[in-house]
Ligand SMILES: Nc1ncnc2c1ncn2[C@@H]1O[C@H](COP(=O)(O)OP(=O)(O)OP(=O)(O)O)[C@@H](O)[C@H]1O
C-alpha cells in the first residue's frame with residue numbers, strides 16, 4: 001500500500017513553521033506574533049522594521065501606503081521567510097498582508113507560509129489603537145486599513161482568530177490554530 005501523502009510542505013519536511021500574523025493596524029500582530037513565536041520556539045520578526053524609511057514617513061504623516069509603496073516591503077518579508085525556510089529555523093512575522101495579491105506574492109517566495117488572521121470589530125480596533133502610545137501609525141489610518149483588507153479566503157492556508165480576549169488568551173488561540181494546521 002502506498003504511504004499517505006503529506007498534507008503540507010511543512011509536514012513533508014518536518015520543518016518548524018513559517019507563520020505570518022496578519023491583519024489591520026492595531027489588531028495585535030506584534031503582541032500576538034511575539035507571544036506565538038515564544039510559545040512555539042521559533043524566531044520572531046516585525047515587518048514594521050522592514051519598511052523603507054519613506055514608508056514610515058508617509059504613514060507617520062497620515063497618508064496610507066499604496067501598492068507601489070508596499071511591493072518592495074513585501075519582497076523583504078518574502079526574503080525573510082525564504083531565508084528562514086532554507087535554514088529550517090521557522091519564523092513568525094507580524095505583517096499586515098492586507099490583500100490577497102500580497103499574500104500570493106509572499107507564497108510565491110515561501111509556499112508553506114501559514115497566514116494567521118487577527119479579527120476584531122472596528123470599535124475594538126479603534127479602542128486598542130487609541131490606547132497605544134509611541135507608535136508611528138496614526139489612529140486615523142484604521143479606516144483605510146479596513147477598506148483595503150481582503151480577508152483570508154477559504155482556499156488560503158491559514159486560520160482566523162478573534163482578538164476579543166486578553167493577550168494571553170489570543171496567543172493561546174494562535175498556538176491552537178497553528179497546532180491543528182501545521
Ligand atoms: N488582546 C489584547 N488585549 C488588549 N490589548 C491588546 C491586545 N493585543 C494587543 N493589544 C494592545 O493593542 C495595541 C495594538 O497592538 P499591536 O501593536 O500588537 O498591534 P499591531 O497589529 O502590531 O499594530 P500595527 O500594525 O499598527 O503595528 C497595543 O497597545 C497592544 O499592547
Ligand SMILES: O=C(O)[C@H](O)[C@@H](O)[C@H](O)[C@H](O)CO
Nearest residue numbers: 024025026048065096097137
Ligand atoms: O500595509 C500597510 O499599510 C502597513 O504595513 C501598515 O499595516 C503598517 O505597517 C502597520 O499596520 C503599522 O504598524
